[in-house]
Amino acid sequence: MALLNTHEVLETINMIKDENLDIRTITMGVSLFDCVSDDEDKLCGNVYEKIVSSARDLVSCGEDIEKTYGIPIINKRVSVTPVSLIGGHLSADGYIKLAKTLDRAANALSINFIGGFSALVQKGMSDSARRMISVIPEALSETGLVCSSVNVASTKAGVNMDAIIEMGGAIKRAAYLTKDKNSIACAKLVVFANVPEDNPFMAGAFHGMGEPERVINVGVSGPGVVAAAIDRAGDCSLLELAEIIKKTSFKITRMGQLVAREASQRLGVPFGIVDLSLAPTPAVGDSVAHILENMGLEQTGCPGTTAALAMLNDAVKKGGVMASSSVGGLSGAFIPVSEDAGMIDAVKAGSLTLEKLEAMTAVCSVGIDMVAVPGDVSEAVICGLIADEISIGVANTKTTAVRVIPAYGKRAGDEIDFGGLLGSAPIMKINTISPRRFIERGGRIPAPIHSLKN
Amino acid sequence: MKAVITVTGRDTTGIIARVSTECAKSGVNILDISQSVMQGEFFAMTMLVDMKNASLSFPEFVDRMNAIGGELGLDVRTMHEDIFNSMHKI
Numbered sequence: 001m002a003l004l005n006t007h008e009v010l011e012t013i014n015m016i017k018d019e020n021l022d023i024r025t026i027t028m029g030v031s032l033f034d035c036v037s038d039d040e041d042k043l044c045g046n047v048y049e050k051i052v053s054s055a056r057d058l059v060s061c062g063e064d065i066e067k068t069y070g071i072p073i074i075n076k077r078v079s080v081t082p083v084s085l086i087g088g089h090l091s092a093d094g095y096i097k098l099a100k101t102l103d104r105a106a107n108a109l110s111i112n113f114i115g116g117f118s119a120l121v122q123k124g125m126s127d128s129a130r131r132m133i134s135v136i137p138e139a140l141s142e143t144g145l146v147c148s149s150v151n152v153a154s155t156k157a158g159v160n161m162d163a164i165i166e167m168g169g170a171i172k173r174a175a176y177l178t179k180d181k182n183s184i185a186c187a188k189l190v191v192f193a194n195v196p197e198d199n200p201f202m203a204g205a206f207h208g209m210g211e212p213e214r215v216i217n218v219g220v221s222g223p224g225v226v227a228a229a230i231d232r233a234g235d236c237s238l239l240e241l242a243e244i245i246k247k248t249s250f251k252i253t254r255m256g257q258l259v260a261r262e263a264s265q266r267l268g269v270p271f272g273i274v275d276l277s278l279a280p281t282p283a284v285g286d287s288v289a290h291i292l293e294n295m296g297l298e299q300t301g302c303p304g305t306t307a308a309l310a311m312l313n314d315a316v317k318k319g320g321v322m323a324s325s326s327v328g329g330l331s332g333a334f335i336p337v338s339e340d341a342g343m344i345d346a347v348k349a350g351s352l353t354l355e356k357l358e359a360m361t362a363v364c365s366v367g368i369d370m371v372a373v374p375g376d377v378s379e380a381v382i383c384g385l386i387a388d389e390i391s392i393g394v395a396n397t398k399t400t401a402v403r404v405i406p407a408y409g410k411r412a413g414d415e416i417d418f419g420g421l422l423g424s425a426p427i428m429k430i431n432t433i434s435p436r437r438f439i440e441r442g443g444r445i446p447a448p449i450h451s452l453k454n
Numbered sequence: 455m456k457a458v459i460t461v462t463g464r465d466t467t468g469i470i471a472r473v474s475t476e477c478a479k480s481g482v483n484i485l486d487i488s489q490s491v492m493q494g495e496f497f498a499m500t501m502l503v504d505m506k507n508a509s510l511s512f513p514e515f516v517d518r519m520n521a522i523g524g525e526l527g528l529d530v531r532t533m534h535e536d537i538f539n540s541m542h543k544i
Contacts, residue, residue: 006488008542009500013460013531067513070533251541258540 016071020224020286021252023259024279025075026062027200028269029207029215030054032081032116040094043086044101051078051105051114054214054269059110061266065259073259074221074421078106079205080116084129092135099139099146106145113188115205117148120195123157123444125166133163136170140185141177147203153193153390155397159445161387167191168383168439172406175375179408182416186405187338187370191386193393193400198273199329204366204401215272216264217329220256221279222248224286226316230294241295242315249276249319257324275329276320277365278312280340282423288312288333289342289352300342301352309333310363330399332365338418338425339370347426354385354428362392367401372416372425375408377432382406384435387445395448455505456485456535457512459519463528465497472522473501473530480518481509497528502535 015021035046055078062076083098090098099117106114117139119129136148150167153159171191175183190204197208200217207215229248233241256274264271280288289300292308313332321327335357337343346352354371361367368389373382386402393400407416410427417424459477461469470489477484482503489499505512516532523530 006490006498006500009458009460009538010462010498012538012541013462017529064513067516068534069537070516070531071537254540255537258536 015222015225019222019228020281020283021222021255022072022074023218023256024221025077025200025219026058026073026259026263027077027079027205027217027219028055028058028267029079029198029211029217029272031207031211031213032083032086036086036088038089040090040097043088043090044098047098048101048105051080051102052108055109055111057267061263065262065266069259071255071259075113076111077200077202077205078109078111078114079200079207080114081207081209082116082118082120084119084126084132085209087128087132090128090131092131095132095135096139096142099143102146103143111145113145113147113202115147115149115202116207117146118150118206120151121163122151122154122160124160125163133166133170136189137174137177137185140174140188147188147205149190149192149195149204149206151192151195152386153394155194155394156447158447159193159387159390159394161439161444162442164191164383164386164390165439165442167386168379171382171404172379175406175408182418183375183405183407184418187403187418187422189403191390191402193390194398196329196399200275201277201279201330203403211272212270214269216260216267216269217272217275218256218260218263219275219277219279219329220252221277221281222252223278223280223288223291225252226278227285227287227291227294230291238311242311245312245315246319249316250323252276253320253323271326273326273328274324276316276324276327276331277329278316278333280334280336280343281421282339282341284341287340287342288335289340289346293342299349299351300346301356305356306359306363309335309360313364330365334366334369335360335364336370336403337428338372338423339421340423344424344426347428354430358389358392361389361400362396365399367393369401369403370405370422370425371403372405372407372410372427373430374412374427375406375410377406377430378434378436380434380436380439381430381432383439385430387435387439391445455512457503457505457532458535458538459501459503459530459532461497461499461523461528461530463497463526465491465495466526469497469526469528470499472526473519476518476522477503480515481507482515483507
């Protein structure tokens with residue numbers, strides 16, 4: 001073949017056909033700063049108009065690219081400026097109305113999620129952010145496509161425990177308000193430390209303050225491709241394994257870079273970043289846990305899991321960074337429980353516990369993600385879980401997050417099914433001994449020192 | 455633009471004839487072709503084509519090729535060459 005060799009062509013085809021390689025999402029970031037108004041209706045009207053006019057061609061453009069390049073593009077999404085920054089005088093009810101406006105815009109565009117019902121409160125809470133956070137449960141239970149995130153800590157500011165207390169309550173209430181739908185509102189709500197402002201993945205996507213008017217960010221996927229490459233490598237040393245992962249990650253990310261460039265060009269919107277994450281889906285052969293098992297673990301969760309995951313995460317980044325002109329977002333291996341067939345199996349078999357999962361999040365992105373726990377777990381325990389996870393991020397200067405579902409009326413060992421990409425989650429056992437007195441002290445955990453490292 | 459057509463599946467008589475006839479009908483010029491039959495029955499072909507003088511749009515051509523795949527019971531994919539270039543060339 002003139003420039004291509006058959007082996008390479010068939011390798012690409014095989015990745016798409018048999019190993020679930022896909023572009024997970026094209027996410028358009030849209031700034032809402034120019035939508036500000038002191039009139040509630042006018043603000044909502046401006047927001048609707050801005051989103052719909054900005055992303056009018058997003059879905060059709062994504063479908064065209066999909067057809068031209070023969071690569072599936074699973075999701076087309078929009079992220080907006082954290083609404084707490086543009087809400088101004090909006091009342092709590094006004095924020096619910098704004099959430100419904102976002103939902104209406106998302107439906108009009110036929111996108112599958114819209115992110116940015118968000119607030120950044122790592123150091124303290126403005127009145128506006130407080131009103132917004134107070135209605136997150138209602139906003140998420142009364143809409144279908146809106147995603148919400150709150151950054152409660154950063155390495156520079158420390159941990160805002162007052163905000164964590166608010167979020168513990170919000171998560172429990174969101175679970176209750178959607179008790180007839182397996183507490184699904186909690187699957188659309190993330191609590192962050194060191195949140196990235198250009199993340200294309202939901203539920204944590206929003207359009208950060210330092211971002212341009214509009215931007216195209218792309219999230220790639222491909223756990224199946226990495227797992228298959230490791231499988232083919234057979235009994236090689238860890239150094240060789242790292243090389244294989246790097247090369248595979250490079251190829252996957254190049255695909256993301258191509259799609260991002262193409263989408264940016266066609267839509268006339270600047271290219272932002274490629275997020276080089278390994279994002280699993282519940283589909284067979286699309287699991288991060290199976291990569292770890294192909295690396296040599298009997299089952300994910302066994303001793304050695306953290307080491308294998310650390311190596312995987314590092315190699316993915318090393319390979320991906322060279323493949324794209326601009327890398328950002330969450331970039332790493334995701335370990336959501338409900339969205340990963342191998343993780344679900346490991347939990348069911350008793351190999352993977354919540355405590356091991358927490359350790360794993362210290363070396364990968366993102367955190368305690370899509371973990372279902374019994375519905376009767378106390379608010380204080382949820383807050384403790386959040387504080388622990390968030391502290392791992394703060395101390396290690398990395399992003400961590402919690403997306404936990406205290407599934408109303410369910411007990412450990414039960415299972416809930418969300419369908420689609422969100423998958424189904426076994427209810428995990430959680431230590432219910434209370435950290436209440438520690439949490440209720442409130443205030444902030446100071447920012448960590450960055451010398452005297454040990 | 456240039457595109458790569460790949461055909462994989464069980465070998466039968468006349469696969470290349472069928473694909474190239476369709477290309478000719480659509481004004482799509484074949485630049486290069488490579489084909490092999492593995493283990494006596496698995497057919498794999500890759501074809502580089504030029505769409506410059508095509509009489510139909512690329513998505514329409516993709517649909518037409520997919521239809522041939524359906525007819526012959528083979529996996530036929532028609533993709534912009536850049537996806538392979540970006541993945542395999544630095």
